[in-house]
Amino acid sequence: MRLPQNLLRVRRRRGRIRPMYAARDELPLAERLISIYREHVDEKRWKLWEALEEVELMSYDPKLVRGLSTILDGHCIYQMRSLVDPLEARRLVYRLTRGRGVTSEEERRRVLEEAAEIFGITAEDLDESLYADLEEEYYLADFDPPEPMELLREYNLALTTTLLIHAVEMDLRYHGHPDDLEWLCRPLGECHVEEVGGETRIGVRLPSRARPSSRADHLERLIKALISMRAWSLWAVVHHPPSGRTYRFELIGGRDGWLLPSMGLYGGVSPSTAI
Amino acid sequence: MIRLRYEGGWLLAEGGPIPFGEYDPALDAYRAPGIRYRDVVRELRERGVEFVDEALRPLVCPRLSSELKLRDYQLEALEAWRGAGCRGVIVLPTGAGKTVIALKAMEELSVSTLVVVPTLVLVEQWRERIEDAFGVDVGVVAGGREGVKPITVSTYDSASIRAGSLGNRFELLVFDEVHHLPSPTYSRIALCYLAPYRLGLTATPERSDGGHAALMELVGGVVYELGVEDLAGVYLAPYTIETVYLPLTREERKRYEEEFGEYASFLEARGIKIESGEDYRRLVVRSGRDPEVRRALRARERALRIAYGSEVKLNYLRRLMREHPDEKMLIFTRYNDLVYRISREMLIPAITHRTPKAEREEILDGFREGRYLRIVTSRVLEEGVDVPDASIAVIISGTGSSREFIQRLGRILRKRRGKRARLIELVSRGTAEIGMSRRRRG
Numbered sequence: 001m002r003l004p005q006n007l008l009r010v011r012r013r014r015g016r017i018r019p020m021y022a023a024r025d026e027l028p029l030a031e032r033l034i035s036i037y038r039e040h041v042d043e044k045r046w047k048l049w050e051a052l053e054e055v056e057l058m059s060y061d062p063k064l065v066r067g068l069s070t071i072l073d074g075h076c077i078y079q080m081r082s083l084v085d086p087l088e089a090r091r092l093v094y095r096l097t098r099g100r101g102v103t104s105e106e107e108r109r110r111v112l113e114e115a116a117e118i119f120g121i122t123a124e125d126l127d128e129s130l131y132a133d134l135e136e137e138y139y140l141a142d143f144d145p146p147e148p149m150e151l152l153r154e155y156n157l158a159l160t161t162t163l164l165i166h167a168v169e170m171d172l173r174y175h176g177h178p179d180d181l182e183w184l185c186r187p188l189g190e191c192h193v194e195e196v197g198g199e200t201r202i203g204v205r206l207p208s209r210a211r212p213s214s215r216a217d218h219l220e221r222l223i224k225a226l227i228s229m230r231a232w233s234l235w236a237v238v239h240h241p242p243s244g245r246t247y248r249f250e251l252i253g254g255r256d257g258w259l260l261p262s263m264g265l266y267g268g269v270s271p272s273t274a275i
Numbered sequence: 276m277i278r279l280r281y282e283g284g285w286l287l288a289e290g291g292p293i294p295f296g297e298y299d300p301a302l303d304a305y306r307a308p309g310i311r312y313r314d315v316v317r318e319l320r321e322r323g324v325e326f327v328d329e330a331l332r333p334l335v336c337p338r339l340s341s342e343l344k345l346r347d348y349q350l351e352a353l354e355a356w357r358g359a360g361c362r363g364v365i366v367l368p369t370g371a372g373k374t375v376i377a378l379k380a381m382e383e384l385s386v387s388t389l390v391v392v393p394t395l396v397l398v399e400q401w402r403e404r405i406e407d408a409f410g411v412d413v414g415v416v417a418g419g420r421e422g423v424k425p426i427t428v429s430t431y432d433s434a435s436i437r438a439g440s441l442g443n444r445f446e447l448l449v450f451d452e453v454h455h456l457p458s459p460t461y462s463r464i465a466l467c468y469l470a471p472y473r474l475g476l477t478a479t480p481e482r483s484d485g486g487h488a489a490l491m492e493l494v495g496g497v498v499y500e501l502g503v504e505d506l507a508g509v510y511l512a513p514y515t516i517e518t519v520y521l522p523l524t525r526e527e528r529k530r531y532e533e534e535f536g537e538y539a540s541f542l543e544a545r546g547i548k549i550e551s552g553e554d555y556r557r558l559v560v561r562s563g564r565d566p567e568v569r570r571a572l573r574a575r576e577r578a579l580r581i582a583y584g585s586e587v588k589l590n591y592l593r594r595l596m597r598e599h600p601d602e603k604m605l606i607f608t609r610y611n612d613l614v615y616r617i618s619r620e621m622l623i624p625a626i627t628h629r630t631p632k633a634e635r636e637e638i639l640d641g642f643r644e645g646r647y648l649r650i651v652t653s654r655v656l657e658e659g660v661d662v663p664d665a666s667i668a669v670i671i672s673g674t675g676s677s678r679e680f681i682q683r684l685g686r687i688l689r690k691r692r693g694k695r696a697r698l699i700e701l702v703s704r705g706t707a708e709i710g711m712s713r714r715r716r717g
Binding site: 053056057058059060061062063087090093094095097098099100101102103104108111127130131134135 | 569
C-alpha cells in the first residue's frame with residue numbers, strides 16, 4: 001500500500017527527513033475511523049465519505065484522516081449493486097425520451113416505468129440503477145477491521161514506502177544472510193552486497209526514472225521483509241520533489257520497529273512465492 | 276444664504292428652502308433626495324437665489340483620452356444620450372459594443388465616474404477595459420475592496436451600501452446591465468447619488484416586475500435602441516450571448532445567507548481579506564492546519580453549491596428544453612455533481628472526466644447523428660474531446676463565467692435555419708460576492 005504523494009506528511013530538519021508517523025496519541029482517531037467504517041457496511045460510499053468529512057472538519061490533520069482511510073479502504077470490499085447494467089439502463093431511458101430528456105416529474109416517471117417494464121424490474125430499482133456504476137454509489141459490502149494500532153502501523157508502512165519512492169540511494173543492514181533480501185533489492189536498482197561478521201549490508205542505487213507504481217510494489221515487499229529481520233536498519237538519500245532538495249532518512253529497527261507492522265519472516269512473502 | 280450639504284444620501288439645505296425639498300425639523304434643514312441635485316441647482320440658478328454648494332465634492336479627474344473609434348450606430352447612440360442632457364439608457368444587443376460607448380462618454384466628459392456592474396467578474400472586466408483605454412489607475416469598491424479613485428468600478432451591492440460616503444464624489448454614473456437597477460435595494464444608488472450625468476446600458480431593458488418604468492425616473496428614459504435584427508450579420512458574432520440572472524428560492528436564499536454568512540463572519544472575525552485569487556489560495560493552504568478555516572471553506576462551498584444548483588435555474592433549463600424540443604442543446608456546468616443531478620432528473624446523457632471513453636464516444640456520436648438532442652457536460656472544452664455543434668448552449672454557472680470561456684464555448688455553436696445560435700448563461704442573482712475568490716477557467 002502506498003499513499004498519494006499529497007498525503008505524505010514529513011518533517012524536514014537539518015538535512016534530515018522523516019515521515020510524521022502516527023503513534024499512540026492517534027489511537028482515538030484510528031478507533032473512531034474504524035467504527036465509522038463499521039457503521040457504514042451496506043451503505044453507499046458517499047455516505048461513508050460524508051461521515052469521514054465530518055471527522056476532517058474536527059481538529060485532526062485532514063491528510064492524516066485521508067491517509068488512514070486510504071489504508072482502511074484496503075480492508076473493504078466495495079460493490080456495485082444494481083439489478084440491470086447501468087449503462088444499458090441509461091441507453092434505454094435516453095432512447096425512450098427520443099434524446100430530448102424530460103422536463104417534468106410525471107414525464108420522468110412515465111419513462112422510468114416504461115423502461116422498468118422492459119427490464120422486468122420496478123421503476124424505483126431502475127432509477128437506482130441509472131448511476132449505480134459511479135464510485136460514490138457503490139456499496140461498502142464488507143469490511144475486515146484491523147486493530148487500531150495495526151491500522152496506524154500499516155499507515156506508517158505506507159508513509160515509508162511513499163517517501164522511499166523518491167529514494168536515490170538506500171543502505172540496508174541486518175543480521176542474516178545476503179540471500180534473505182538481495183533478491184528483493186535487485187528489481188530496484190544496482191546492488192552492492194557485503195557481509196561483515198554476521199551482518200549483511202546491501203547498498204542500492206536507484207535509477208531516477210522508474211515507474212512509481214512498480215517501484216512502490218517492490219519497495220513495500222522489501223521493507224516488509226526487512227522489518228522482519230533481526231537488528232535491521234535502513235539509511236537512504238531521498239529526493240523531496242516539492243522543495244527540489246535531497247535529504248537523509250534513517251529507520252532503525254531497535255528504535256522505530258514498533259511503529260511498523262510486525263511481520264513474520266519475509267513479511268508474508270517468500271522467495272518462492274514472490275518471484 | 277443657502278448652504279447645500281450632502282449627508283447620508285440626502286441633499287440638505289440650511290438657511291432656506293430649496294425646490295423639491297422638504298423641511299426636516301430634526302435637522303432644521305430642507306432635504307431632497309440626492310437624485311434631485313441637478314434640478315435643485317438648476318432651479319436655484321434660474322431663480323437667482325444665492326447659494327454655496329458644499330454638497331458635490333467630486334474627485335478630480337484627469338483629462339481622459341483614448342484611441343477608441345466608434346461605429347456609426349455607436350456614434351448615433353452617444354449623440355442621442357448627449358442630446359438628452361447626458362442622461363438616459365442605451366439598449367443594444369450583447370456583443371454590439373456597449374462598453375466602448377460608455378468609455379467614449381467618459382472621455383468626452385472627463386469627470387469623476389462611478390461604473391456600477393452586477394458581478395465581480397464584470398468589475399474586473401471593466402477595470403481592465405478602462406485602464407487599457409485611458410492608461411489611468413481605476414479604483415474598485417467591491418467584495419470588501421475599498422479603493423476610491425476618480426474613475427471607480429463597483430458592484431450594485433457595494434455602491435448601494437456605500438451610498439452615504441460615495442454619493443457626492445462622482446459626477447457621472449454608468450450602470451452596466453441597468454435592468455438590475457429598479458430593484459428596491461439597488462435603486463437607492465440612483466436615488467442617493469448626486470451625479471448629474473447618468474448612463475444606463477443594457478440588452479434587455481424589460482423587467483418582469485414592470486420596473487422599467489422606474490428606469491425613466493432613475494437614469495432617464497431609453498434614448499437609443501437597436502435590436503439583434505438591426506445588427507445581425509453586420510457587426511455581431513454568429514451567436515448571441517444572453518446572461519439570465521435568476522433569484523434563488525426563498526428557502527435557498529435563506530440557506531445561502533446562512534452558509535455564506537458563516538464564511539464571511541469567519542473572515543471578518545479573523546481580519547482576513549480576500550482580494551485576489553492568491554489570497555484565496557493562501558487561505559486554502561491554511562486550511563490544512565486550521566480546522567476553523569476548513570469549516571469556513573466548507574460553508575462557502577455549500578453556499579456556492581446552493582447558488583449554482585438552484586432549483587430556479589433547473590426550472591429555467593426545463594423551460595428552454597420545452598421551448599426548443601427539436602434543437603440540439605448543450606448544457607454546460609463545471610460542477611460534476613450538478614451534471615449528474617441534471618442527467619438523472621432530466622434523463623439527459625452526461626459526460627464528465629469520469630465517463631469511460633467508449634461511453635463518451637457513444638454519446639457524442641449520438642449527438643452528432645441527432646439521436647440525442649441534449650448533452651449535459653462538465654468538460655466540453657478540454658483537448659481531445661471533439662464536441663459536435665449545437666444551436667443552443669446553456670451555461671449554468673455559480674456567479675458568472677469569464678468572457679474568454681464564453682467565447683470558447685461560443686465557437687462550437689452553429690446557426691440553424693437562418694436563426695442565430697444562442698448561448699445562454701444562467702447566473703444566480705445576488706450571490707456575486709462569492710465569485711471573487713473562485714479561480715476561473717480560461
